[in-house]
Amino acid sequence: MSMHGSLTDKPWEQISGAAADSIEDKVKTRRIGLRVLLAVICMLFFLFLVAFLMRSQYPDWRPLAEEPSHPLYNKQILWLNTAYLILASVFMQWSRVVARKSNMSAVVMQGTLALAGVFSVAFVTGQLMFWQTLQSRGFTVDLNPAISFFYLFTGLHAAHVIIGLLAWLTAFFVAFKRHPKMQHYIELCAIYWHFLLGLWAGLFILLVSKPETYDAIAAFCGLR
């Protein structure tokens, strides 16, 4: 039933147990729960984005990747980390596809799942190492607002990856024991990892964009 339809019912007019659309389905329920969570995380980062754009309109803003002396001008490490995260996402998907098959190979499924975790750990470690590089070059968190946001965004994103890794541990344990529930767990992990990848891509693009881009977006949103 459509949203509009279900909100304009006159409930006092129909009696009986019509509309049996709501027998609980655990798998679907978990997926919906995850989507609600992703919506909350989206809102969180959206608000950070708004704060970022508003702050970028103040005169002390210094861009991050315009000139060789800027902290993010040299993006090699970040590209490498991005590659780790892409690989993690790809292996998650691989594992998910394998787990869906009825005649799946448990070894492939467990192996790809393990690799996904390994690459996620590599991503987090890589991000930490990049932080250290920045620190040693003198780009501390309080240097200017753009770099503060860089630390804030990457830190929060990494925190979400780490929380995801806790879920991954559970999934891996379940998959290792070949519990029948493992397929659902892997499904959920895969959705979450694709989301993390998309989120990172968005943040990466945002952080290395030109100041004119921020100005344009801010002007478009009426923040100036």
Place this chain on the structure above:
Amino acid sequence: MDHEHDMHEPQSFWTKYVWSQDHKVIAIQYSVIAIFVGFIALILSGLMRLQLGFPGSFDFIDPSAYYQFVTMHGMIMVIYLLTALFLGGFGNYLIPLMVGARDMVFPFVNMLSVWFYLLAVIVLLASFFVPGGPTGAGWTLYPPQAILAGTPGSDWGIILMLVSLAIFIVAATMGGLNYVTTVLQARTRGMTLMRMPLTVWGIFMATILALLAFPALFVSAVMMLFDKLLGTSFFMPAILSMGQQLDHEGGSPILFQHLFWFFGHPEVYIVALPAFGIVSDLISTHARKNIFGYRMMVWAIVIIGVLSFVVWAHHMYVSGMNPYFGYFFATTTLIIAVPTAIKVYNWVLTLWQGNIRLNVPMLFAIGFVSTFTIGGLTGLFLGNVVIDLPLSDTYFVVAHFHMVMGVSPILVVFGAIYHWYPKMTGRMMHDGMGKVHFWGTFLGTYAIYFPMHYLGILGVPRRYFAYENYDFIPDSAKDLNAMISVMAIFVALMQLVFLYNLVWSYFKGKESGDNPWQATSLEWQTEHTPPRHGNWGKEIPVCHRWAYDYSVPGFEQDFLPQNFEGKKAEVSS
């Protein structure tokens, strides 16, 4: 955390009452913690009133202590009492029972939620014992002063406050995931959205607001922690503090205010919408009449929820933001008054031609409509940008928000506890004590907050430790303040009657039976009272009708439970 536990009764004391995953136990844990911190906040407000009513008579209340009391009172009442009680307490208890589910869909996450909430409360209360004491920045925690010397608790206090809020947000999000997904996925057969009781609608919408609004508080808390601990300049412009130039530069205090109120305004409705829903059910049940205009009530809840995200800056008319924003926010704010007014009309029209049983929950519900009307109407003063210029930051604002989100939701909380206590314990609460409690609370709060508006009209600013030697404040205002303080302490003492009643009735209250109020919604149709783990017996009830079939023509009994199958046309007496 799966099917296997559904039918089993947990065995030991620990799994049954402490590490429980039963939504009813979690609800009671939430409620007990919330009421406990609520009483602390109540005592703090009493201390504040002692200073305001009888300035200088109490040596231990110096300006620092006063501002710390104000801040902690506000924050605890808004977040740790009202939000936690409506969503964590009533939401947890009522949603699964009312939609006909055996439990929340993620019981383990639900249990984590209550433990995170407890942790948040412990961190918050710990700030009373750190050097410098809790923060005294006002519950809005505006930077720069919240994190600078000159404000009490600007070192440890503010950090613990922000950390506690962040933990609370995690707890609320875990709970919220449950409530939303349970409503979407675990309704029983036949329970369409439009058959849900308004209580569920109110809590459902409030939870969505909470999930989307709390991130804004989280963002501002994290960024302020960065400014405080790491020396960043998100909110901190180049400024002086105690005569010293600070390293900060270029930040915007107004950015914090935008983020804070983007959370803060929906927060008002996170508290109000569950109250709206619950009071609808109380009025309908005890007036023995269907709620008037059910569809309009649902739409109003949805519309208010959506609009509550585009009115935040009406808290900032005099904040120094771009003054042209005032036009937009004044307009949206006054528009939101329309669906709110419709809800009031529908409550009073439900009473019309009813068969009104004036028992304690009904008294509280009527008290709510009356106090909420005042709070809503004074909101029209403050929402209209130009009238806000003289009235903002005065006692008019204090009186307004205490009426609209202090007194009226608390009256609903009391009404709801008197209403559902029989289901939770199997015993009725004592009627006489309930009435004493009602009259003391209702008339007392009226006597506190109605005259307080006039202090604001006079121009008395809020957040003042003392008002001596201000020429425009006549001496009579001091007498009024003393009267308000006496009433406040009286109302606070009345709550002891309530506490005593809670405990007394648990042991000695009259046996209630399964459905003492003859109500229609599913929670009253359980096999056992209180319902056991898993809520229903072997069979989950099937829903056949909406929740408001009271006094249906052609039936002898004046209520038809939602799981009652008979058709209107078939049966007649």
Place this chain on the structure above:
Amino acid sequence: MAIAIALILIVIGSVIFHFWSPWTMTELASNWGTIDDTMLITLIITGIVFIAVNFFIAFAVLKFRHKEGRQARYEPENKKLEVWLTVATSVGIIAMLAPGLVVYADFVEVPDEAMEVEVVGQQWSWSFRFPGEDGKLGKTAVEHISIDNPFGLDPLDENGLDDRLVQGNHLYLPLNKPVKVLLRSKDVLHDFYVPQFRVKMDMVPGTVSYLWFEPTLIGQFEILCAEFCGIGHFNMRGKVDVVSAQDFDTWLSEQTTFSASLRKNQSEALSVLAQNGKEVAQAKGCLACHNFMDSSIGPTWQGLYGKTQEMVDGSQVEVDDAYLTEAILQPGTKVVKGFAPIMPQIVLTELEVNAVIAYIKEKGGVSGQVSGSASLSGAELAQSKGCLACHSVDGTNLLGPSWQGLYGKARTLASGETITVDEAYLAESIYQPNAKIVEGFPAVMPPPSASQEEVSAIIDYIKTL
């Protein structure tokens, strides 16, 4: 039953209270009578609704309370009634909002003939600034704020030189002339609030907000802070006198100009070369990142010359002419540890470089000098420096210890030590307020910007109390 009677009594009592209460709006002293009118419209409309809703509930309870055999009416909804109520509510809302927005438009648009005055807030006192003959206020910035320059005026901005500066929490305004009040804060949020003028606005550090009004009543009114600004918030008092245009002009001409106060405080004796270097540093933007305070962006110039600095690569360099020249002309080659290599390359002539170096040497080598003569009495200074916001002279304890009978008394410090209040102790407490805190008081006093003479005048004043 009782609830119905209670509601009726509440309504009647509220109406009586409204008309008989002695707590009404203060007498209007500005042009904003229109705000009062809008409030009256809202009051009438909301009052009617308040009475109607409560009476309706009371009536419904009386008429339809539970009786044996009564059957409630079954009526799920009534479209017509609901539409009718929605329309009526909307009409009421428009009747309140429309006049409100019209008046608000007046508030947002400042009339062209309005004169400007700047109000500066700091914890917990007020100061004021009027433009001089040129009608323009000079630029300000927090980094210019010093003992010599409490307003933080930019000394290089000519518009600011003739600005009239008023310290001491007391403002005068001319009658019947619109004023645009520019609001600025040095530290935290404040709010300029005079109840009789009706309008108020926050003062936000980092930006300048504004409001406008036209005083219409001669007399003295109180200025209050309406935005929480720390524990002295309730005591941040000021006065505004509305006087005739003539009296105002006389008063204003008596106030010091910025250039006069600068001359008085002329502490910067720079050579011609260094003076030149200062201008270069200003024009090329060096001072944005380097100044004579600690900064996270670039190394401070205070005491820089002759110092040994550690570089990013760990090497040690003594700061001399050669190093400074290299650092100015090729910024990326040797970067001081703790700083990011963000300095852009700037083209400077040899002479300009030498001038800047001379400036760094002379200004950075000279520590701040004490100057200025106390022309005000101790009592006036205590008022104008904001001391009296926290220290009473009548024995009541505010935020700080009362000054009454303070001198010569023995006090117990927070450290447990007991001292006798003498001149040395008082002077120390003024210069370093938080070094010795008296037991029972919070450590919140900001060090005031006061010269030696001013401090001794204040101490003499304390002795007399």
